[in-house]
Amino acid sequence: MIKNYFKIAFRNFWRHKLFTLINVIGLSIGISAALVICLIVHYDLTFDKFHKDGDRIYRVVTNFSFQGSPGNNAGVCGPLPWATKNGVTGLQQIAPIFRLFQPNVVIPNGSKESARFKLQDNVIVADGDYFKLFEYKWLAGSASSALAAPYKVVLTSEQAEKYFPGASYDQMLGRTVVYDTLKTTVSGIVQTIKQNTDLIFHDFVSFPTAFSNPSIKEQLRLNNWGGTSPEYQLFVKLAPQTTAAGVERQLNDIMKKNYKSRPGVTETFALQPLADIHFNNLYGTFNGRVADKTTLLELSGIALFLILLGCINFINLTTAQSAQRAKEIGIRKTMGSTRRQLILQFLSETFLVTLAAVIISAAMAPVILKLFAGFVPAGVNANLFSQPGILLFLALLTVVVSLLSGFYPALMLSGHKPVSVLKNQAQNNSNKTRSAMLRKSLTVTQFAIAQFFIMATILVSKQVYYATHKDLGFKKDAILIVNSPWKNRQERLNQVLLNKFRAIPQIELISMGRDAPAAGDLFSTEATYNDGKKEIKLENFGVRFGDENYIKVYHIKLLAGRNLRPGDTSKAVLINNTLAKQLGFKSPQDAVGKVISKYNGNAGDMLIAGVVADFNAESIHAAIAPVAIMTSTNFYFNGTFHIALKPQTTTGDDWKTAIAAMEKAWKQIYPEDDFEYSFFDENIARLYTDEQHTSALLSWATGLSILISCLGLLGLAIYTTTQRTKEIGVRKVLGATVTQIATLLSAELVWLLALSFVTISPVAWYAMNRWMQSFADRTPISWWIFALSGGGMLLTALLTSGFQTIKAALANPVKSLRSE
Incomplete structure (x- = not known):
């Protein structure tokens, strides 16, 4: 059958x-x-669905509130893990980890040349409890003792094979691995995790090493309850029948006993489920992708x-x-x-x-x-x-x-x-009517879905174009960003490199500082201003670090006062107009010469040297923030070259020549580090990567939905014209023109399209309006988006069915009306 x-x-x-x-x-x-x-x-x-008892594994995270403004950090303060081991009940395992910042790895090889691996990510300090919390397959060494002593390291199989190619796992035990100046001995090899995981670590240095090494111990800040770093994290496994809320209460009680936060500032711990790490952008993952x-x-x-x-x-x-x-x-x-x-x-x-x-x-x-x-x-x-x-x-x-x-x-x-x-x-007539009504309803649904995608695609593309072409208050084009190497950065070397860059004829101007005007993050601080009547607290205003050429490179307009000078350091600042208004000044000129006190909790004062026009310090998802621009002698805030290039000549090779010359100069100063650069306008575009992906996705969805709809429409047009062949023949015999017949056959299609347009437009407007709420600065939802969508869909539908309709209208009525 x-x-x-x-x-x-x-x-x-x-x-x-x-x-x-x-x-x-x-x-x-x-x-x-x-x-x-x-x-x-x-x-x-x-x-991370494969971990045993994964539903009982949590990461301890820290939530802040500054005068009502929330903040989040995946890390914890230095003393918390050790206080947790002694003072919190209901925990089965407690595993602190500390990420080393991109160490350079050297593998000594006796008399032969040592193998070197630059800037290794995912190297952590951990103890044996980490391998009790997250189960690994051990290929060499012992889980109970591998990380018990100082200066020991456990490697994943993949990393071990990279460091010691050709050696067996047992032969790798006892070999030396040097992380910058930290010399360790391999004490274990574990199988690299093959499943999907955010725990991408491959080098595990023993935690006793941190207690013996002054540099790492200082970074851990084991006695500082007020310092929180995302590099220092804590994982816990709850005992059966223990609730996360109960553990959170105990953690916060410990914090209250040991640390009193500043007025207006609260700091609390929370437990983040292991399954939530991959999806929670507030705290992030270890590989950067959420x-x-x-x-x-x-x-x-x-x-x-x-x-x-x-x-x-x-x-x-x-x-x-x-x-x-x-x-x-x-x-x-x-x-x-x-x-x-x-x-x-x-x-x-x-x-x-x-x-x-x-x-x-x-x-x-x-x-x-x-x-x-x-x-x-x-x-x-x-x-x-x-x-x-x-x-x-x-x-x-x-x-x-x-x-x-x-x-x-x-x-x-x-x-x-x-x-x-x-x-x-x-x-019968009833069945025919019911069948026709179903086909019409389904066709309207098809057209409505296709038009929704068209409307959404046009709006998202419009917003992305607006974001990448809007006047953000600074120049974006022909500017290179070059970061001096973190590991080997020296003020003296940077100054030598700066002079070499300045000698390149294709470079117009260079500024030394930190981040560009718009970047992925905004360094923030706090201060106070006394206007003689009351004290105004400045909570979390943004800071951009740059020298006297900073606003010149980026063409940021100076509204009042003077620019920064080489000797200003952090004693004088430029503030934007939004910050001036927040301080209560009615005009930019009123702010010039005033003093902001207690910057970042210190007793020093900052003179407002000038006021600049507002600019977007972040993506346009956020409103324009109050921002100050200042110079700094700290190498952390003064290691980025902002390079304005001269316009290209007719040959079009000027920028390539400049970049090649910069790379040559770089290798003379920092021979061990790779020369890397980025164009500022491309960095701005990357701020909207998610929106660009959404636009591309919607474009494909729109194209596919139109294609599917048109295929169905073509099939229906073929069927309809075939069914109405005799009717068309009779009408032609009675004098109907090709245009009249084509219009007759297309009329129903137009009405169906109009119905789908009227039905879906309010839904599309509501959905697009909700999506646009994530932008503080957004393009309007213009009427022409709907008109273009409806008109485009109508044109596409008429072109799809038009060939078959006109073919039927042109057919010889003699053939269609004969009986056999």
């Missing part, structure tokens, strides 16, 4: 090749999108809509063809077929179409992943056989799509009465 179902299905596919092809392509597009999105979602949702659950939901929604569009096509075309299969159904029923058998027959046809679409989608997945390489996380792969969860998803998707697409057509087709269909009365 089943063999017969499939044999009949293939015959029907061959008889209606065009409609079958349209259905397969429409479903393939939707399923391909769903498959790729499922790969992304599955990848992110499987992070997945966004909202984005994953949006991706899933797009996949669902695209699959829905393919299913709508299938239902529309299948129900439209019902009259052509009516006699087949009548004969089958006369020969004894039951309605259940007919439903299974039609569902088997739907299943085969869906299965073909799934196979095509699986074959296309690697190509799509490469196409979206800039958007898809690096760890996502299309090897379906190594991901049983994805294979299960495809199997379920095949069944669900088959039922969603095929159940109603099967129910409708199997319901024909044999007496009526064999008398050429396949459908």
Whole structure:
């Protein structure tokens, strides 16, 4: 019986090749999108799910409040882990870790030249409790003793093979690894974690080393309850039946006993579930990438809509063809077929179409992943056989799509009465009306989804363009950012390099400082100002560090007062107009010469030398912040070169020549470090990477939704014109022109498009308005976005159906009206 179902299905596919092809392509597009999105979602949702008792593992994080302004830090203060071990009940394991900042690694090799590895990330200080909390497979050494003594290190297998190529794991034990000046001995090798994880550490230095090494011990600040660093973190595992809230209360009680915060400032500890680390941007991960659950939901929604569009096509075309299969159904029923058998027959046809679409989608997945390489996380792969969860998803998707697409057509087709269909009365007026209403409703839904994507794409693209082209209050073009190396940075060497850069003829001006006017973060501080009547507290105003050339390089306008001078250091500052208003000055000139006191808690005063125009110190997601610009002699705040290049000449090679000359000068001063640079305008564009990804994603979703809708529309146009061939012939005989007939056939389409436009426009406006709320500075939701969407969709639909409509209108009425 089943063999017969499939044999009949293939015959029907061959008889209606065009409609079958349209259905397969429409479903393939939707399923391909769903498959790729499922790969992304599955990848992110499987992070750190493999740890034993992972639901009881937490990271202790710190939350701050400065005069009501919240702040978050993934780290803890120095004494907390040790106080926790002694003073908190209900904990099964306590594992502090401390990340070393990009040490240079040297592997001594006896008489041979030592192997060197620059700026290694993910090197941490840990103790044996870390390996009790997170289970690793030990390849060499002992978990109980490997990190018990000072100056010991455990390596992952991948890192160990990089440091000691060709050696066995047992031979690696006892070898020396030097981190900057810290000399350690390999005491253990663990298997590199193969599953998806944010715990990407590969070098584990023993914690007793930190107590013996003055440099690391100073960084840990073991006696400072008021210092919190994201590099110093604490993981805990709760005992069974212990609640996170109870542990949080104990942690905060310990904090209250040992530290009294400043007025207006609160500091509390919280437990962050291990499963939340991958998705929580407040605290971050160890590899810098944080997945966004909202984005994953949006991706899933797009996949669902695209699959829905393919299913709508299938239902529309299948129900439209019902009259052509009516006699087949009548004969089958006369020969004894039951309605259940007919439903299974039609569902088997739907299943085969869906299965073909799934196979095509699986074959296309690697190509799509490469196409979206800039958007898809690096760890996502299309090897379906190594991901049983994805294979299960495809199997379920095949069944669900088959039922969603095929159940109603099967129910409708199997319901024909044999007496009526064999008398050429396949459908009564009621059935015809019901079938037509369904097709019209589904078509309106298709057009509404496509127009929603069009509107959203136009608005997001408009906002991204606005963000990257808006006047931010400073110059963006022809400026290079070069950071002197953190490890080897010296003021004397930077000055020599600065002089060499200045001698390059293609360079117009150079400023030394820290961050550019707009960067990913904004260094903040606090101060007070006394206007003679009351004291005004400045909480968390931003600071940009630069010399006297800073505002010249970036063309930041000076509104009043003077520029910074070489001898000002931190005794004089420039403030922006927003900060001047916050201090209560009615005009920029009023602020010049006034003094801000107790800067950063110190007793020193800062003279307001001048006031500059407002500029965006962060992305336009944030409102313009109160900002001060000052010079600094601290190498941390004075290690970045801001280089304004001269305009290019007709040859267009001036900037390349300048960069090559800078690299040559760099190698003379810092021969051990790589020369790296970035263009400032590209850095600005990177502030909106998420929005650019959203725009690209919506563009593809829009294109695919339009393509699927047009495929369905083409199929319906072919069916409609075929069904109305005689009507068209009669109208032509009675004198109707080609234009009149084409207009008649297109009128219904226009009304359906208009209905979908009216239905979806309010929904699209609401959704776009919600999305725009994340921007403090945003472009308006203009009326032309909706007009362009509706007009574009109408034009696309008319062009899609127009060829078939005009072809029908031009047909010879003699052929369409003859009986045989």
